[in-house]
Amino acid sequence: MWDYSEQVLEHFYNPRNHGTMETVEEPDVAVVYGEVGSISCGDALRLHLKIKESTDTILDSRFQTFGCTSAIASSSALTELVKGKTLDEALNITNHEIADFLGGLPEAKMHCSVMGQEALEAAIYKYRGIEVEHHDDDDEGTLICSCFGITETKIRRVAIENDLTEVEQITNYIKAGGGCGTCLANIEDILIEVQAEKAALADRVTAQLDTSAEPAEVPNLTPIQKITLIQQVLDTEVRPMLMADGGNVELYNVEGDRVQVILTGACGSCASSTETLKYAIENKLKILVSPALTVEQVEG
Amino acid sequence: MTVIYLDNNATTQVAPEVIDAMMPYLRDFYGNPSSMHSFGGQVGQAVRDARSQVAQLIGAEDTEIIFTSCGSEGNNAAIHAALAAQPDKRHIVTTAVEHPAILNVCKHLEKKGYQVTYLSVDGDGELDLMEVEASITGGTALVTTMYANNETGVMFPVEAVGAIAKEQGATFHVDAVQTVGKVPINMADSTIDLLTLSGHKLHAPKGIGALYTRKGFKFRPFLLGGHQERGRRAGTENVPGLIALGKAAELARIDLASVSKEQKMRDRLEKEILQRIPDTSVNGHPLHRLPNTTNIGFKYIEGEAILFLLNQYGVCASSGSACTSGSLEPSHVLRAMGLPYTILHGSIRFSLSRYTTDDEVDTVINVMPEIVGKLRAMSPFSNDEAEWLQDRTEAVATVG
Numbered sequence A: 001m002w003d004y005s006e007q008v009l010e011h012f013y014n015p016r017n018h019g020t021m022e023t024v025e026e027p028d029v030a031v032v033y034g035e036v037g038s039i040s041c042g043d044a045l046r047l048h049l050k051i052k053e054s055t056d057t058i059l060d061s062r063f064q065t066f067g068c069t070s071a072i073a074s075s076s077a078l079t080e081l082v083k084g085k086t087l088d089e090a091l092n093i094t095n096h097e098i099a100d101f102l103g104g105l106p107e108a109k110m111h112c113s114v115m116g117q118e119a120l121e122a123a124i125y126k127y128r129g130i131e132v133e134h135h136d137d138d139d140e141g142t143l144i145c146s147c148f149g150i151t152e153t154k155i156r157r158v159a160i161e162n163d164l165t166e167v168e169q170i171t172n173y174i175k176a177g178g179g180c181g182t183c184l185a186n187i188e189d190i191l192i193e194v195q196a197e198k199a200a201l202a203d204r205v206t207a208q209l210d211t212s213a214e215p216a217e218v219p220n221l222t223p224i225q226k227i228t229l230i231q232q233v234l235d236t237e238v239r240p241m242l243m244a245d246g247g248n249v250e251l252y253n254v255e256g257d258r259v260q261v262i263l264t265g266a267c268g269s270c271a272s273s274t275e276t277l278k279y280a281i282e283n284k285l286k287i288l289v290s291p292a293l294t295v296e297q298v299e300g
Numbered sequence B: 001m002t003v004i005y006l007d008n009n010a011t012t013q014v015a016p017e018v019i020d021a022m023m024p025y026l027r028d029f030y031g032n033p034s035s036m037h038s039f040g041g042q043v044g045q046a047v048r049d050a051r052s053q054v055a056q057l058i059g060a061e062d063t064e065i066i067f068t069s070c071g072s073e074g075n076n077a078a079i080h081a082a083l084a085a086q087p088d089k090r091h092i093v094t095t096a097v098e099h100p101a102i103l104n105v106c107k108h109l110e111k112k113g114y115q116v117t118y119l120s121v122d123g124d125g126e127l128d129l130m131e132v133e134a135s136i137t138g139g140t141a142l143v144t145t146m147y148a149n150n151e152t153g154v155m156f157p158v159e160a161v162g163a164i165a166k167e168q169g170a171t172f173h174v175d176a177v178q179t180v181g182k183v184p185i186n187m188a189d190s191t192i193d194l195l196t197l198s199g200h201k202l203h204a205p206k207g208i209g210a211l212y213t214r215k216g217f218k219f220r221p222f223l224l225g226g227h228q229e230r231g232r233r234a235g236t237e238n239v240p241g242l243i244a245l246g247k248a249a250e251l252a253r254i255d256l257a258s259v260s261k262e263q264k265m266r267d268r269l270e271k272e273i274l275q276r277i278p279d280t281s282v283n284g285h286p287l288h289r290l291p292n293t294t295n296i297g298f299k300y301i302e303g304e305a306i307l308f309l310l311n312q313y314g315v316c317a318s319s320g321s322a323c324t325s326g327s328l329e330p331s332h333v334l335r336a337m338g339l340p341y342t343i344l345h346g347s348i349r350f351s352l353s354r355y356t357t358d359d360e361v362d363t364v365i366n367v368m369p370e371i372v373g374k375l376r377a378m379s380p381f382s383n384d385e386a387e388w389l390q391d392r393t394e395a396v397a398t399v400g
Helices: A006-013 A069-082 A087-091 A095-101 A107-128 A152-162 A167-174 A184-208 A223-244 A271-288 B016-027 B038-057 B071-085 B100-111 B129-135 B158-167 B239-258 B260-276 B303-312 B332-336 B358-378
Strands: A029-038 A043-052 A057-066 A143-145 A247-255 A258-265 A294-297 B065-068 B091-095 B115-119 B140-146 B171-175 B194-198 B209-213 B280-282 B293-298 B347-351
Touching: A006 A069, A006 B303, A029 A107, A043 A069, A043 A107, A057 A069, A057 A087, A057 B358, A069 A095, A069 A107, A069 B303, A087 A107, A095 A107, A095 A152, A107 A167, A143 A152, A143 A184, A152 A167, A152 A184, A167 A184, A184 A271, A223 A247, A223 A271, A258 A271, A271 A294, B016 B239, B038 B065, B038 B239, B065 B071, B065 B239, B071 B100, B071 B140, B071 B171, B071 B194, B071 B209, B091 B100, B100 B115, B100 B140, B115 B129, B129 B158, B140 B158, B158 B171, B260 B280, B260 B293, B260 B358, B303 B347, B303 B358
Parallel strands: A258 A294, B091 B115, B091 B140, B140 B171, B171 B194
Antiparallel strands: A029 A043, A043 A057, A247 A258, B065 B209, B194 B209, B280 B293, B293 B347
8 A cells, every 4th residue: 555645645535626617707817727647647637727817826726637546636735836826936836846745755656746747837838828849749859658658858857857866766757667668778878868967067057157257346235135136146147047957046045145045956956066056156146246145055 | 444355356354263273383283294203293184184175175186285385386386397397398378367476477488488478368358269279289388377367357268278288288277366265166177287276365364375286297396495295395384374274275165155145245236336336337257257356447537546535434445557556557457358548547346255244345335436426526537538538648738
């Protein structure tokens, strides 16, 4: 028997927000849904969102799920997580947050949380009129696992976002390799590539963040001004570069001159690369905001 | 909460009489039956009696019974012995729906250079005797099939298969783990050379089984060592276990006279569920199957979720869905039957025993409609026409 957390069982036995969502005629409100999975895979999720158009905010959410205990619990958790979030905030929800919300999922069931994250993305993309790339017309998305229709793009993404290094983990998260097993060697190759790229990432980003300039003397800032400026630097100077490589940075807190950030995705995984990145970000902030600033990495 | 145990094909409750019979051999009579003193010798007599009891259940002679540790050991030993008996033959015939204790041994043997034919089954889980006939040749060393399938309960016509095997000079092994104790078996007029049975499927404890080997069959041991089991299976006897198996066999023999009681309850359970819940069907041939087993497909919902809801009522059953199998694919048995995906993931097996009561069956009949209704209300699927039932595996977000 699976070792489900109490929260998983609670959300399974008493699921929140299940059902469909009717289109409404109210101004400024849109209803949209995203789908992922299929009955042949053994799990499928249709996620409905009610969105306030002027603010891009999710007002409400419903799910319809075909799947096991943890698939239903993950769907229920997802509908709770997205409520009140802006679409950009919602897009930043990772499958890990869904799993964490449920007090964790058995490793072999992590794919349920991935399904939730994908359905959310599908719904938001649909609302925005962006077509999710399909493996058939995506050159980089070579089909790797034909049993479950998993592309290289998807394997790379889940490996980066969840810091997966073993083939078995990939199978647990997105099922790839769990059918006939003929693609296991290919998945292993992809993971080796991802690891190598990660190792190179920190160096590259450091090089890109030009830290050679002399620290500028910035006039005395109020705490609010300082935080705003730090946020601006992170948003405009640091994040775009990290995101291009599958990483991200979030400002967690500023205490005096201590800037606490959360490094996620490809950045947050290996100790040496985080150290390099932290140093690069610190330099950038010293130059553009205040020479007194130090950067600390905190866990999200 | 009282447990309603309808998972007897997984394992069974140890009969109280069986516990009583074995306890003295745990506590008091701990002697080794091979010892040259009467303290051990009296245990030897009990072992002989237990062997007789097992033999009688299947119409065999005492010397044809080898005690083993489990069904898997029996199957491994049987395959090993059959291949050793005709070392020049390199072909094995089995079926696509065997237990892993056969399938994985066969896969292993394929790597060692054996050629294995996996017989197909039809939508009812039945063999095609024409295919059986065409598959077994003079070069076939071993034909190994199950007597009844653990998931669906479907019974194979083993004597017809055995007759074909005999004609071609192949050894015929039958995995009867699910069958012994549930339907009468008589080895005296059978084509079967080797037959596996397991204690914990017939109200004996786990860790004891037996392998029937037809008199005259040149049996090569799988487990080498001491001279126990007349040199055919080394290792000090699991005395309490085999005493238990003997007692369980005796009880089963008596019980076989009244097994129709189980079948009546199974039929009622099945009929009521099918009547009360739409989009539901029985997997496997309705008649050619064990009296205690029903495998029901509930469309549009997933089996593990059904099991967790049943668990709330103390009801124990099992499912062939991917999520319960430990792998990511649904049951190989149901897939071999070519069942549609709408059923595949939502299959539930109820397996009854002599301890099942009418009240327990009533409880299941009463809770199932609510459970299925709850899950179907959450499911995005509700009929076979849905666009969703197309084999889509990627996130879809077409603008519309």
